Amino acid sequence: MENEKEKSVSPGGINWYPGHMAKAKRMLEDNLKLIDVVVELVDARAPLASRNPDFDRLFSGKSRVLLLNKSDLADPATNKRWIGYYKQQGIEAAGVTASAQNAKTQAIRLIERATAEQVKRLEEKGVKKTVRALIAGIPNVGKSTLINRIAGEKRAQTGDKPGVTKGKQWVKITPHLELLDSPGLLWPKLGDETLAEHLAFLGSINDEILNIEELAEHLLSALRTLAPDALFERYKKLDAETPEGELLKAVAKSRGFILKGGVYDTERAARIVLDEFRAGKIARVSLEQPPKEEETDNPSVT
Numbered sequence: 266m267e268n269e270k271e272k273s274v275s276p277g278g279i280n281w282y283p284g285h286m287a288k289a290k291r292m293l294e295d296n297l298k299l300i301d302v303v304v305e306l307v308d309a310r311a312p313l314a315s316r317n318p319d320f321d322r323l324f325s326g327k328s329r330v331l332l333l334n335k336s337d338l339a340d341p342a343t344n345k346r347w348i349g350y351y352k353q354q355g356i357e358a359a360g361v362t363a364s365a366q367n368a369k370t371q372a373i374r375l376i377e378r379a380t381a382e383q384v385k386r387l388e389e390k391g392v393k394k395t396v397r398a399l400i401a402g403i404p405n406v407g408k409s410t411l412i413n414r415i416a417g418e419k420r421a422q423t424g425d426k427p428g429v430t431k432g433k434q435w436v437k438i439t440p441h442l443e444l445l446d447s448p449g450l451l452w453p454k455l456g457d458e459t460l461a462e463h464l465a466f467l468g469s470i471n472d473e474i475l476n477i478e479e480l481a482e483h484l485l486s487a488l489r490t491l492a493p494d495a496l497f498e499r500y501k502k503l504d505a506e507t508p509e510g511e512l513l514k515a516v517a518k519s520r521g522f523i524l525k526g527g528v529y530d531t532e533r534a535a536r537i538v539l540d541e542f543r544a545g546k547i548a549r550v551s552l553e554q555p556p557k558e559e560e561t562d563n564p565s566v567t
């Protein structure tokens with residue numbers, strides 16, 4: 266518990282860029298010439314926070330598509346609005362659930378559309394092109410899960426924590442389609458505090474370097490605004506009257522997490538809250554909203 270207190274409360278303030286990410290970025294740069302299309306996955310619950318700002322420069326000139334994955338965990342109406350928002354900006358985007366059956370057809374259709382011209386150009390020269398698609402994104406958004414779904418079997422390792430995929434892995438789908446799995450990539454300075462916190466909520470930053478009790482308290486506060494009924498239903502001792510700063514304690518109380526001496530085990534409660542949110546057990550909820558139609562910039566963030 267004491268250690269927890271020394272950890273950073275503010276993900277945005279963390280000065281960090283694990284060596285393996287710098288290495289992963291170099292790997293992508295080295296393989297760029299082989300890649301025909303970049304399929305970027307973001308988390309549908311927080312599409313702003315989970316888009317890597319470095320990708321525009323890294324993949325400039327490449328054909329690109331954007332998949333809002335884990336759509337099953339986000340608010341369905343908000344998903345639609347995000348797709349509309351990206352389309353308006355000329356970005357080819359779709360909502361998917363990599364863990365569901367139809368993700369395969371959806372993803373393949375998008376890859377085919379994005380590479381149609383390249384394929385046609387070579388066909389005119391009598392060559393049948395093999396399309397190579399890079400599956401990229403921040404940690405834990407479901408890249409490897411999507412690859413396994415498209416392959417129809419478990420070819421890439423997956424897991425409910427960031428940093429599961431460590432190196433590059435080509436997965437052959439058909440003689441004319443190959444996918445490149447890649448390690449989740451973040452950027453050196455996370456910046457905006459709210460967005461950085463969303464990344465931490467989603468499980469894209471290693472919990473080991475975070476103060477998870479502070480994090481879970483903030484998540485509960487956000488959920489009390491976004492999905493109060495579902496939250497109170499799940500944690501019975503938590504309600505609209507619970508004072509800010511005591512939300513986690515109310516969760517510990519709800520679950521009977523009490524240590525010797527009658528102290529509430531808020532660390533255990535924090536792990537539970539984060540795990541349950543990440544697995545979509547609390548509510549289908551979107552942390553970020555696209556701008557309303559009359560506004561053009563400034564998507565709103567809770």
Ligand SMILES: Nc1nc2c(ncn2[C@@H]2O[C@H](COP(=O)(O)OP(=O)(O)OP(=O)(O)O)[C@@H](O)[C@H]2O)c(=O)[nH]1
Binds near residue numbers: 426
């Ligand atoms: N509910 C839901 N869970 C998903 C979905 N896609 C992936 N997951 C889960 O999210 C977790 C992360 O999935 P991975 O495929 O390992 O993510 P990744 O992007 O490859 O992660 P790294 O390799 O660590 O960068 C796993 O527990 C998956 O089961 C989805 O569409 N819906």
Ligand SMILES: [Mg+2]
Binds near residue numbers: 422447
């Ligand atoms: Mg992976």
